[in-house]
Amino acid sequence: MSHSAIIEISELTKKFRNATEPSVKGISFSIERNEVFGLLGPNGAGKTTTISILCGLFPPTSGTVKIDGKYLHEDLASIRPIIGIVPQDIALYPTLTARENLDFYGHMYGLKGKELRSRIDEWLEKLGLTTAANRPVAGYSGGMKRRVNLIAGVLHRPRILFLDEPTVGVDVQSRNVIIEHLQELNKEGTTIIYTSHHMEEAENFCTHVSIIDHGRILTEGSPASLIAAHPGCNNLETVFLHLTNRKLRD
Amino acid sequence: MISKLLATIRKEIWLLLRDRVGLSILFLMPMILIFVMTMIQDAAFKTLNEKGIPVVFVNQDRDSLGSMIEYGLRNNDLCTFYDSIDGQPATLESARKAIADGKFLIGIVVPAGATAAIRENVTALIAETIDNSGDTTHTDPSKVAVIDSVEISILIDPVTKKSFITSITSNLREFISEVKTKIMFETFSKEIAEIIPDNNGKGPRNAFQRTQIIRYNEEYASRTSDTVVPNAVQHNVPAWTIFAMFFIAIPLCGSIMKEKSEGSAFRLHTMPTSYLLLTQGKLIVYVMVCLIQFMLMLSVGLYFLPMLGLPKLVLGHSMAGIAVLTIATSLAATGYGVLVGTLASTEQQGAIMGSLSILLLSALGGIWVPTYVMPEAMRQISVFSPLNWSLDGYYQLFLRQGGLSDILIYSLKLFLFFVITLGCATAINKWKRRI
Numbered sequence: 001m002s003h004s005a006i007i008e009i010s011e012l013t014k015k016f017r018n019a020t021e022p023s024v025k026g027i028s029f030s031i032e033r034n035e036v037f038g039l040l041g042p043n044g045a046g047k048t049t050t051i052s053i054l055c056g057l058f059p060p061t062s063g064t065v066k067i068d069g070k071y072l073h074e075d076l077a078s079i080r081p082i083i084g085i086v087p088q089d090i091a092l093y094p095t096l097t098a099r100e101n102l103d104f105y106g107h108m109y110g111l112k113g114k115e116l117r118s119r120i121d122e123w124l125e126k127l128g129l130t131t132a133a134n135r136p137v138a139g140y141s142g143g144m145k146r147r148v149n150l151i152a153g154v155l156h157r158p159r160i161l162f163l164d165e166p167t168v169g170v171d172v173q174s175r176n177v178i179i180e181h182l183q184e185l186n187k188e189g190t191t192i193i194y195t196s197h198h199m200e201e202a203e204n205f206c207t208h209v210s211i212i213d214h215g216r217i218l219t220e221g222s223p224a225s226l227i228a229a230h231p232g233c234n235n236l237e238t239v240f241l242h243l244t245n246r247k248l249r250d
Numbered sequence: 251m252i253s254k255l256l257a258t259i260r261k262e263i264w265l266l267l268r269d270r271v272g273l274s275i276l277f278l279m280p281m282i283l284i285f286v287m288t289m290i291q292d293a294a295f296k297t298l299n300e301k302g303i304p305v306v307f308v309n310q311d312r313d314s315l316g317s318m319i320e321y322g323l324r325n326n327d328l329c330t331f332y333d334s335i336d337g338q339p340a341t342l343e344s345a346r347k348a349i350a351d352g353k354f355l356i357g358i359v360v361p362a363g364a365t366a367a368i369r370e371n372v373t374a375l376i377a378e379t380i381d382n383s384g385d386t387t388h389t390d391p392s393k394v395a396v397i398d399s400v401e402i403s404i405l406i407d408p409v410t411k412k413s414f415i416t417s418i419t420s421n422l423r424e425f426i427s428e429v430k431t432k433i434m435f436e437t438f439s440k441e442i443a444e445i446i447p448d449n450n451g452k453g454p455r456n457a458f459q460r461t462q463i464i465r466y467n468e469e470y471a472s473r474t475s476d477t478v479v480p481n482a483v484q485h486n487v488p489a490w491t492i493f494a495m496f497f498i499a500i501p502l503c504g505s506i507m508k509e510k511s512e513g514s515a516f517r518l519h520t521m522p523t524s525y526l527l528l529t530q531g532k533l534i535v536y537v538m539v540c541l542i543q544f545m546l547m548l549s550v551g552l553y554f555l556p557m558l559g560l561p562k563l564v565l566g567h568s569m570a571g572i573a574v575l576t577i578a579t580s581l582a583a584t585g586y587g588v589l590v591g592t593l594a595s596t597e598q599q600g601a602i603m604g605s606l607s608i609l610l611l612s613a614l615g616g617i618w619v620p621t622y623v624m625p626e627a628m629r630q631i632s633v634f635s636p637l638n639w640s641l642d643g644y645y646q647l648f649l650r651q652g653g654l655s656d657i658l659i660y661s662l663k664l665f666l667f668f669v670i671t672l673g674c675a676t677a678i679n680k681w682k683r684r685i
Contacts, residue, residue, distance in 0.1 A: 056519075056520060057516070057519055057520060057683070059684065077522065080520065080521060080522035081522045085517065085520045087516055087517060090512075090513060091512070091513030091514050091516055091517035092512070092513070092514065093261070093264075093514055094512065095265060095268035095269065096261070096265065096268065100261070100264055103257070103260075104258075104260070104261040105517070105521075107253055107256075107258075108254060108257065108258075108518065108521045108523045109521060109522065110254070110522065112253045136268070152517065
């Protein structure tokens with residue numbers, strides 16, 4: 001394992017209660033500081049399970065996870081403040097306004113007062129939500145909800161940010177704004193762990209990619225190195241299809 | 251920590267205020283429930299205590315017994331007197347038919363010759379006694395026909411509840427028996443006066459009054475001098491208030507389930523904030539809702555029900571007792587809501603689980619039917635219902651004029667219930683996350 005790794009995963013296995021086989025089968029990898037790490041795989045590959053374990057949502061069946069040098073499930077309380085999550089599903093209170101949602105989540109991350117208010121204003125401005133900030137989220141478009149969903153995960157300036165398909169179901173404009181600001185965050189020192197089905201986006205956005213299927217890591221490396229390692233493949237999508245085959249998934 | 255708790259409280263208040271329909275239902279429905287239930291139960295109460303029970307009287311006797319019963323019924327607070335049906339004097343047949351048709355609740359038929367029979371029995375008894383004593387100057391006992399008994403028929407509407415009929419007929423029997431005794435004494439006095447004339451040539455006066463040696467005085471036992479008379483308001487307001495307070499479990503459970511289904515719970519689980527702190531925020535807000543509910547429902551008993559002619563709710567003497575018991579009840583109700591919300595997997599599941607279990611606990615707790623009329627086995631079970639602890643506590647304060655010390659045990663039980671439900675919810679939440 002590298003000394004500059006911010007996340008180190010070793011032999012990680014997760015078998016859910018009543019499941020016939022594990023969702024994640026002994027995977028090991030590390031994520032370097034300041035990396036944009038793409039965890040790519042078809043439906044049911046084990047991406048969300050892996051991210052959920054890394055966020056501390058539930059413990060692994062076996063294996064270890066070290067975040068910033070600390071064992072995740074032994075030191076969860078000190079790790080939680082440095083991580084942020086942008087879940088695949090919109091995790092907001094629909095009857096509250098964007099500002100109220102962000103105020104609440106900001107407080108939950110330990111922010112308060114002027115600092116919290118200025119961060120909320122800053123992010124609302126960046127993502128073009130200032131005028132809609134005092135309207136209930138329920139009336140927002142899909143793209144606007146995604147943008148608020150993103151702000152709720154980054155308000156506290158996390159050192160590690162988990163993004164589970166952050167641009168799913170949004171228009172090109174919203175997607176570009178989201179990716180732009182994620183790159184900005186990365187430049188400021190945030191390590192990003194990202195999952196997506198959008199291969200072109202991943203190819204452009206990620207500095208390192210792991211392709212996972214049936215709970216196992218199939219390959220990993222920079223997008224360019226993976227394309228180069230697979231003759232006949234001219235982009236990440238063809239590499240992905242080559243490794244995971246074209247069979248439909250549930 | 252405090253800032254996080256305040257933010258959670260603020261968020262819960264925002265969520266509640268945004269759902270105005272839900273909020274108004276939360277406050278208005280229990281108030282309407284108290285109105286309806288108290289009015290219904292007060293009507294039942296009035297049937298027993300005020301003019302209202304329609305009684306048809308058939309007087310075939312046309313003598314003292316019939317007249318005295320008629321007089322008694324006409325001047326009784328218990329019933330409304332009728333001696334005719336559809337403009338025709340009531341007969342045994344027409345009374346039976348009218349009662350069967352539900353026009354009257356009770357019919358009383360005094361047969362012809364009933365008074366004469368009583369008198370003849372007394373006369374025969376005196377004659378027999380004198381004859382045995384050797385005095386033959388008076389009535390010849392062989393000439394007196396003795397009738398074994400007089401049959402007064404009490405006709406009852408078959409749809410009337412047994413317990414209600416028992417209560418009414420026992421009153422009637424007692425009254426008729428009193429009338430019969432009076433006639434017997436009058437006859438007896440008259441006969442004796444004939445045998446042994448007094449100095450003034452009059453019979454013994456007030457013979458009947460002197461027979462009423464035993465009188466009954468009913469009073470409600472109370473520790474203080476000012477007794478609270480139990481009535482529909484005193485019973486119903488606390489009972490339905492507790493019921494409504496426990497129903498807070500459903501919106502609370504709904505709020506927990508919504509957080510799960512809308513994804514907020516997922517995000518919250520990844521944040522540096524404990525489950526207990528998030529739950530505390532909810533509890534504080536919902537306890538406040540419970541307290542507002544309580545005050546509104548109390549105001550129904552104090553101000554609104556009296557406007558409708560119902561008795562005013564008497565709160566007793568211990569405001570501290572009311573405060574402690576109400577907070578304990580609110581905590582128990584919200585703790586239960588958190589437990590149901592943690593146990594349920596979907597909003598529908600939570601709503602069904604919450605409402606049915608509260609109905610069950612309230613039925614067991616004596617909200618619907620007093621526990622003392624329950625079978626022994628149910629009475630044993632009822633002591634495990636938190637609604638029963640709360641109800642007993644409020645009865646101590648409102649009906650028995652108890653103080654803080656009298657409700658401490660109930661409050662303690664409710665508080666323990668809160669701690670246990672919250673502990674279970676925390677453990678279940680932890681277990682559920684170990685998927």
